[in-house]
Amino acid sequence: FFVVANITxxxxxxxxxxxxxxAPDIEWALRLGATDLQNFLVFDASAAxxxxxxxxxxxxxxxxxxxxxxxxxxxxxxxxxxxxxxxAGAVIASTATNNAAYVAMENGLxxxxxxxxxxxxxANFFAGSIALVMVVAANLSASQHFQLNQLSRRFFGx
Numbered sequence: 001f002f003v004v005a006n007i008t009x010x011x012x013x014x015x016x017x018x019x020x021x022x023a024p025d026i027e028w029a030l031r032l033g034a035t036d037l038q039n040f041l042v043f044d045a046s047a048a049x050x051x052x053x054x055x056x057x058x059x060x061x062x063x064x065x066x067x068x069x070x071x072x073x074x075x076x077x078x079x080x081x082x083x084x085x086x087x088a089g090a091v092i093a094s095t096a097t098n099n100a101a102y103v104a105m106e107n108g109l110x111x112x113x114x115x116x117x118x119x120x121x122x123a124n125f126f127a128g129s130i131a132l133v134m135v136v137a138a139n140l141s142a143s144q145h146f147q148l149n150q151l152s153r154r155f156f157g158x
Contacts, residue, residue: 002068002134008127009061018117020110040069049099051079056093064158066149089149
């Protein structure tokens with residue numbers, strides 16, 4: 001994922017992009033938690049468990065910035081170890097929370113939603129402005145995140 005957004009500082013969960021967060025179609029989500037930590041999660045609907053990576057510190061809010069997350073599709077009990085978080089084109093400190101019962105996502109039929117979660121009754125609405133959201137079918141490297149950051153900064157004037 002790669003995002004250009006100006007996130008409003010609130011005490012609420014703010015979804016950036018999600019492929020449903022409602023069973024049985026829950027797959028993944030990139031969001032900010034109520035404590036302002038960037039959060040990326042993948043969900044195994046068969047086992048009803050998730051693997052999650054959270055930033056170790058609150059991310060920049062109240063100004064335009066790029067952020068992102070990459071996942072190497074590790075899967076299994078250490079899936080969150082294969083996730084990397086980014087802000088302003090650089091890797092940010094983050095912590096993996098794995099689950100031994102996690103196997104893999106199910107690739108359900110849910111649609112992807114930008115700025116909210118769930119497809120039936122949207123919730124956790126994004127607070128702020130989003131200029132760009134990219135979902136890439138590859139594990140972007142740190143260099144690629146940096147290059148996207150540089151291009152976006154020039155294009156959007158941030």
